[in-house]
Amino acid sequence: MSEHLARLVPLRFPFAKVVALVVLVALFGFSLLPLRASLHVDTSYDGRYRGHPAFDKVLADIPFVYQESLEKLRKSLGLKTPEKINIVVIFSDHLTHNGVRLRGKRRSVRGSTGKIIHYIYLDLEFLMNGQATLLEEMAHELTHAVMAEQMGLERYDRLPMWIKEGTAVHAADQGLARIKALLKRGYNLARLGNEDEGDDGNPISLEKYVENYLKIQFLLKTYGQSALHTFISAIMRSGQVDHELAASFNGLNEETLNHYCRDFIARQLTANARPVQAQEHLAHGIRFFEAGEFLSARLALTEALDAGLVDRDFQKAAYLLAECFIQERNPEIAFTILQRVRPNPADIPMDRYAFLQAYTQYAMGMTTASYEGFRNALNISTTPAVKEGALYYIIRILLEIGKRPEADRVLGYFQQQFPQSGYIPLARQAFANLP
Numbered sequence: 001m002s003e004h005l006a007r008l009v010p011l012r013f014p015f016a017k018v019v020a021l022v023v024l025v026a027l028f029g030f031s032l033l034p035l036r037a038s039l040h041v042d043t044s045y046d047g048r049y050r051g052h053p054a055f056d057k058v059l060a061d062i063p064f065v066y067q068e069s070l071e072k073l074r075k076s077l078g079l080k081t082p083e084k085i086n087i088v089v090i091f092s093d094h095l096t097h098n099g100v101r102l103r104g105k106r107r108s109v110r111g112s113t114g115k116i117i118h119y120i121y122l123d124l125e126f127l128m129n130g131q132a133t134l135l136e137e138m139a140h141e142l143t144h145a146v147m148a149e150q151m152g153l154e155r156y157d158r159l160p161m162w163i164k165e166g167t168a169v170h171a172a173d174q175g176l177a178r179i180k181a182l183l184k185r186g187y188n189l190a191r192l193g194n195e196d197e198g199d200d201g202n203p204i205s206l207e208k209y210v211e212n213y214l215k216i217q218f219l220l221k222t223y224g225q226s227a228l229h230t231f232i233s234a235i236m237r238s239g240q241v242d243h244e245l246a247a248s249f250n251g252l253n254e255e256t257l258n259h260y261c262r263d264f265i266a267r268q269l270t271a272n273a274r275p276v277q278a279q280e281h282l283a284h285g286i287r288f289f290e291a292g293e294f295l296s297a298r299l300a301l302t303e304a305l306d307a308g309l310v311d312r313d314f315q316k317a318a319y320l321l322a323e324c325f326i327q328e329r330n331p332e333i334a335f336t337i338l339q340r341v342r343p344n345p346a347d348i349p350m351d352r353y354a355f356l357q358a359y360t361q362y363a364m365g366m367t368t369a370s371y372e373g374f375r376n377a378l379n380i381s382t383t384p385a386v387k388e389g390a391l392y393y394i395i396r397i398l399l400e401i402g403k404r405p406e407a408d409r410v411l412g413y414f415q416q417q418f419p420q421s422g423y424i425p426l427a428r429q430a431f432a433n434l435p
Helices: 053-077 124-128 134-151 153-157 161-171 175-185 206-223 225-238 241-248 254-273 278-290 294-307 311-327 331-338 350-363 367-380 384-400 404-417 423-432
Strands: 038-041 086-092 104-110 116-123
Touching: 038 053, 053 086, 053 124, 053 134, 053 161, 053 225, 086 134, 104 134, 116 124, 116 134, 124 134, 134 153, 134 161, 134 225, 161 175, 161 206, 175 206, 175 254, 175 294, 206 225, 206 254, 225 241, 241 254, 278 294, 278 311, 294 311, 311 331, 311 350, 331 350, 350 367, 350 384, 367 384, 384 404, 384 423, 404 423
Parallel strands: 038 086, 086 116
Antiparallel strands: 104 116
């Protein structure tokens, strides 16, 4: 480590203030996107969660989750963020549509100036009790909003539901969770592919969500991600489903797609219903994790741990599960899980583990321990992403305890070593926020 950074003084006193966390930009592969779009949060909410710490956390997380969601759309669907898009987030205690309880909903209208305004409604009860995460719900509803913005409301509304809802479930990484919910509740294969959409074009059952998602998965697994992205991009331009199916997938038409998908859906549901050993759950979890599908990874890794693993695999699964919870902005659970991890350098990157440990301690208000942990991660790491993240949080802690000259010095080193880091603007903002 640099001689300058070696002079970072140890913290000798407790500092138990709970701090607001920001997105782990570099460490987990997200990049800060320029805020080309307009995001507004309706502050008129006055329901039962107003003033609740968990709701305050949701409010603090929204700008970062919004950007992460747009990045998920880019990676999973190839969707670009429109240059101008107006998003309004509205909270509810009991969100319904035609009497059916919803976790989230998107409604797009054309304003008096001709601009489209996309309203995203979120049911707080699902977020507060852990049945849904802010990231998955924002990614799902933003998929609808971004596609409607690019195509225009009328053309988007005419798209078949398997494209609208299938892409949204896929982008939000909700597919595995909905399949498991369907399996747990029970289903009739004869209904899949034959159930009506509903009079207003909205899906009315869990079966339809699963069916729509698995149609997108069929295209993805059969033709590859590049072909899927090409198809979605072409649909955004023309809105001609039959033509773009044929052009993107070797002459495929919707009738043939439905024929093949019936068998594909049945095989996927059957495969997910059979008993699975702990090692297979772990392999699934690792695959989902490496693909950035952290919700699915969390489900698979939890099942692996519940099914019983040998100690070495248990440690790896627990470590990855902690990372999944951090991705979902739940560092408190990640902190608890990490206490059970005895990292083996052969399976777990020690610098990343040190960073995660420090990050969760920071979230829990254990500032002295987290400061030492970030210093340790900085010392032992050769990975730029880990070093950048550690430097950023060191700066934040120094500012929070009133050591601005020391924070200034660290920022200077940071800018010299990593001038393009996504954390640099965040660090500068931390200085600007000082009273």
